[in-house]
Amino acid sequence: MLVGSLTARSDPSQEGEAEERTSANNKRQRIAAASLPPRGVEVVAACSSSVMLMTSQRRSPRRAQAVVLVALVLSAAAGVGAGSIRPLDGSRRSLEEISKNAEYASDRVIVSFKTDVVVAMAAEEEGLQFMRPAGQQGSVVYSITDGADVADKIKQLEHHPAVAMVEPDYKVFAQWTNPDDTNINLQWHHPVIGSEKAWDVNTGSDVVKVCHVDSGVRVDHPDLAGNVLKGWNFVPAGQVEGTPPPRAGTPDYFNYNDTYGHGTHTAGIIGGIGNNRLGIAGINWRVKMLVCRFIWNDGSGYVSDAMNCIKLCNQEGAMITSNSWGGIGYSSFLEREIATSQSAGQLFVVASGNSGINLDDVPLYPTSYKSDNMISVASSGQEDFVSSFSNIGLGTVHMLAPGEAIYSTFMDGGYKLMWGTSMACPMVAGTAALLQAQAMSRGVTLGYADLKSLILNSVDKVADGADKTITGGRLNVSAAMTALGQLLVQRGAITPVSLPTASPPPAPRPPAPRPPPAGGAVYNGGTSLAFAAPVCGTSPLRGLNSATQSSTVLTYQANHAIDGECKKRRLWQGSCSRTKLQENPWWAVKLPARKSVLGVSLQTGIDCGCVSDLQGTQIWVGSAPWTSPASAANFTLCATVPGIARGQRRTFSCALGVGGAPPSGQYIAVLRPTAGKKALTLCEVDAVYGPNLTLQSVRQPARGLLGQLQAQLGSAVAAVPSS
Incomplete structure (x- = not known):
């Protein structure tokens, strides 16, 4: 939610104030969307910071004075691309698979032993000769000296009592996992948070469900349609104050098409389809989003509708909920609903809000609830400074994620720039989904506690976040993926996963001023x-x-x-x-x-x-x-x-x-x-x-x-x- 609060249908540069609504006909609390485009938002993950929950008071029609906290928008075009990823399941391939599907050196094999001590194996008798060490785990490359082919040599060594594993020396190729979408270069956040390195391990999965609670999504957007599983709508047709939400089972109930814009944008951050030569790439190139539309075109919604969204997502088995909305006072009902999602094992990711306040002093909800399954996300910019509009809180807000000039999908079928904690929230929700995809590919399903721990303990510490958030750091998808690899090793799922990390370049020497010309001229530099x-x-x-x-x-x-x-x-x-x-x-x-x-x-x-x-x-x-x-x-x-x-x-x-x-x-x-x-x-x-x-x-x-x-x-x- 950036730039400030805006009155409904006002220019993004105007500021408004939240009011309390006293209408006797409707005392439900409203939620103001916290991003900035003019309409629509789709949600299936819970990021409650971009759409601010606010208690509003109406003396006139609902939209006339609806207060909306909006993150400003700029338009632009974007794109993505991808590459293949090699399985890291550690399973042994059959010799038939080796010969059919892989390229490898024909004169050598790689061997690891069951102990760290070199075994008294007569290499020459086995038709081998030591060539060199391989890696840091004690593996060794042996050349084949008896004329056997690689497949036969592997068969021979697999039965040796000292050999733990033997494989061909596979030929590897540069596997470009950088998306080929047309405007991936506009998504500055991916290299900052390490998405590209994480994509070398996993790019998402159709088995991971993310609940996106927002203003809906553009249902036919080419960068989203394939990643939306199903959805629901709680915004009445005509959006007239006092009109009840659509009844369950009716066509309107299943019409979650975004007419506000916010939800389509946040959905693209979570799951914009990757490697399709279009627009942008989400944190997940593949994912299944459950979209619950409850934000109206004035950027606000109702707590009761939000609660129903959370309920539906629980029933559908969503593992992560992204909530880019918030800004109300304490609500026991909403807190209880979030607690129910915790019992269901959901990770509830929420935006911290765009009021520029310290939530430790002035708590707003849902971001200030203390449920164990919650992650509250503040916004940061390209150089890891906390965004001026972002809510903070050393005891309330967990972490930072990019939330400025984020390029993503929009309701007109194109793409927009938006600012706000609404954009930061789906970054984290999308990361949780990517981690879950990798874990499930290894036969492990992570609970909310594991996902939360992996994300919070792998942040990049940043100076500006030290006294503003619990972790003092900004999201690092790559580091979280590396930590997941270590966790899966501990649980016996895979061998260690290690992602390359680039060492920082040396500080450049500032250019020296040109010396004054010779000839006795006086240099009066003072x-x-x-x-x-x-x-x-x-x-x-x-x-x-x-x-x-x-x-x-x-x-x-x-x-x-x-x-x-x-x-x-x-x-x-x-x-x-x-x-x-x-x-x-x-x-x-x-x-x-x-x-x-x-x-x-x-x-x-x-x-x-x-x-x-x-x-x-x-x-x-x-x-x-x-x-x-x-x-x-x-x-x-x-x-x-x-x-x-x-x-x-x-x-x-x-x-x-x-x-x-x-x-x-x-x-x-x-x-x-x-x-x-x-x-x-x-x-x-x-x-x-x-x-x-x-x-x-x-x-x-x-x-x-x-x-x-x-x-x-x-x-x-x-x-x-x-x-």
């Missing part, structure tokens, strides 16, 4: 020229249309940072530039001509969910095009950013160089040196510059140069110590 900071969006950079950046995420193009739209400081408003997550991201602009740059103003975004203070970011000026961080060798350092708060603007004076001159050139670049992958978000860039200073003027004393600049730019220019 001062800069003070000047009146330009009014945001009014500098000569506005409208140049010549900006570039190291990469572009979604539609956040480089030129957005010089469009003059200074009041639009949120990503969804479409007026900020943003790079992808990468090492040393940068932004640059070409000036109309060579200029002496006196200073540069930077404005950050409010909702980028990143280390948006930009501490350590560097501003460079040069004459040649900036194409990479290596371009700094031919540029002059103007300033290093000490920090900028989210959504704020700050102006930096360029340090004076040779002869007291400011840096001169036709290009301005903003570089963010990073250790690891980060993004660079800029909502407006302004510059103050004067005419190009000639070499003759540069060689003048600093005082004379200052006088020249004052004459050209006004008496507001003064020499001040640089900072």
